[in-house]
Amino acid sequence: MNILYITKLTGNPWDGTTYCVPYQIHAQSKLDNVMWLNLSHVQKDEWNKESYFFKSNDSAEPQISQLPSPFNKPDLVVVQQFYCYPFSSIIRKLQGMKIPYIIQPHGEMNKSAQKQKRIKKIIGNLLWFNKMIKRSFAIEYLTDNELKNTAWPQKKSLVIPNGITLPDFFRQKRPLEGINATFIGRLRIYHKGLDVLLDGIFLVKDKLKEEKFKLNIYGHDKDGNKERIQKIVLEKQLQDIVSVNDGIYGEDKEHVLKKTDLFVLTSRFEGHPIALLEALSYGTPSLVTPGTNMDKMVSQFDAGWCTEFDATAISKVLLKIVKSKNEWANKSVNARNLASVYSWDAIAQKAHAEYEQLLKSKDS
Template sequence: MNILYITKLTGNMWAGPNNSVPAQIAAQSKYDNVFWYNINKVAKEGWSERKYYNNLKDFPSKRIKDLPTPFNNPDIVIFEGVYEYPFNSLIYEVWKRKIPYIIVPRSALTEKAQKSSVFKKKIGNFLFFERFVKKATAIHYLTKREWLESKIKWPTNYFIIPNGIDDRGPIQKNNEINKLKGIYIGRIELYQKGLNVLIQACSEVKEDLRRANCTIELYGPDRDESKLKLLNIIQENDIEDLVFVKDSIFKEEKEKVQLNADFFIMTSRFEGHPMGLIEALSFGLPALVTEGTNMREEIVSANAGWGADMNSYSIASALKEIVEENSMIREKGSNGKLLSLNYNWDKLAETTREAYRKLINLDVKI
């Protein structure tokens, strides 16, 4: 099967798709003939070394017919994202040539995401993007919750296959817990990531956190000057000794931080399927998550962490539960590690291959 992936990735490794999309394509390349066309001029280390990676410098025309054979006439096209205006000419070409295509919206079609930049999206949907979604062969959602939050407005053919991770192997963590360290790794963004609500929750249980010698570290790049706002909220709530906002971390430094932490926190209002959360579980970190992460039910069912509603009272209750049952943290972390094994990229690529073949009625094995 010849698969053409079309993306507009910047290479900024703090944006989830810049991690998950290359990993997804790499896994799929083990089973199918793939071509990655990034509508950007990014020559990122690790991407450009892949024979199937191409960007706007390689093929500036933005026309599928100008790509090399057989990808100038692919079996299927995968659009990674929805509201990417550089896709438009390619979409018109796909329509004209009646090439089957799939959209991976990564939460862009959920009700909450639609309320962000609502005026722009309403106009964009009316003029173009509603047709783009409705004409798709299928929508590839990453979680059942993402589908549930999207299906009312976008009642289209769909399938659900999550993001994945590579198998990390055994993790060795210190069995003694004298102090507790919680971490968040992601964008420093108040609204989507719910960090303002997290800080309020920490304030509500600050004495419990102090008694347990528990601190929380937030790692990530700034988004819309959220970092300064967050620091001000921390100061106003008198928890500067409990919550620390830090810079971005990558590779070995990121791995070290996760190995030295005791639990992970993600209080998002909405997500697609957060790779950062799956990765944390693979490091043996139990997780405190809200419904918006799309993994609350799985984590609670697997006894791999704590679930909370999207309000400070519920998150504060979960934090209090963590410090009161810190003897259970390693057990929950082990359960998280087991849960993460469900998200192996190679296994998911096999499932994805079968989904694509079924959609385009390709029954003959290649």
């Protein structure tokens, strides 16, 4: 198959797509003939070295007709992201040329995500994005739960998850004194459910102090959310339990994950969170909510603890966690085993089979 990937990656280190999309394309290149067109004109060294990365020297938006054959008329186009107006002109060209395209929204079509910047999205959907969806070949979701919670359930769909590269480092986690818990992600209070998480910690803060439970929050600040989180921590007198830190990347993140006993992600909604997959790959048991789209897998593999998205429920699970140190070693092995399910090569094989089936259905 000749597959063209269209993205608008900025290369920002706090954006999960900066990592998962290039890995996905690289894995797919082992099975299919691929080209990657990035409309933001960002060219990172590790992207440029790939023969399939289209390097444009023109400041204008590249056109499909400018691409080398066969990518000026590929078998399939995969559009990575949804709410991105620069896609509109190139999508219109694809529609005019009757080239099938699928959209991978990375959580942006979720009903909960539609509530953020709601008016802006309603207008955008009416003006363009509903048409983009209607004329697409299919929507590619990252998890069954993302599909279940989509605002466009009537559209043909497929489910292909994110992947992970397993680190060489693995050591069974066994907290001996206290629990070192970590959150890594964007500091978006509503999206990541940090408000409800802190409410849950507040309900049992005395017991958590007694058990030497510490939560280190790491993330890129967005719209002053870091200051708001710090204010909540002070108002609830959680500063002995919770610390709020700048984002960490690369070797700094690896160092933190190696020392982490418990990874915490209590999101209202997600696509398929890379930070959680990374934590699991280091053998880190995790506390998750249904909004992460990983609660069923964490439960199935016994790779951590699941909780409803509710402060009281979170507080009860936290009390259970601090009393479960004898379970940690097994859960740590299970976390690593869960991460191994998501190897990039396995994901590429699944995508290849799904795409072939889609194209056959188009021709039949």
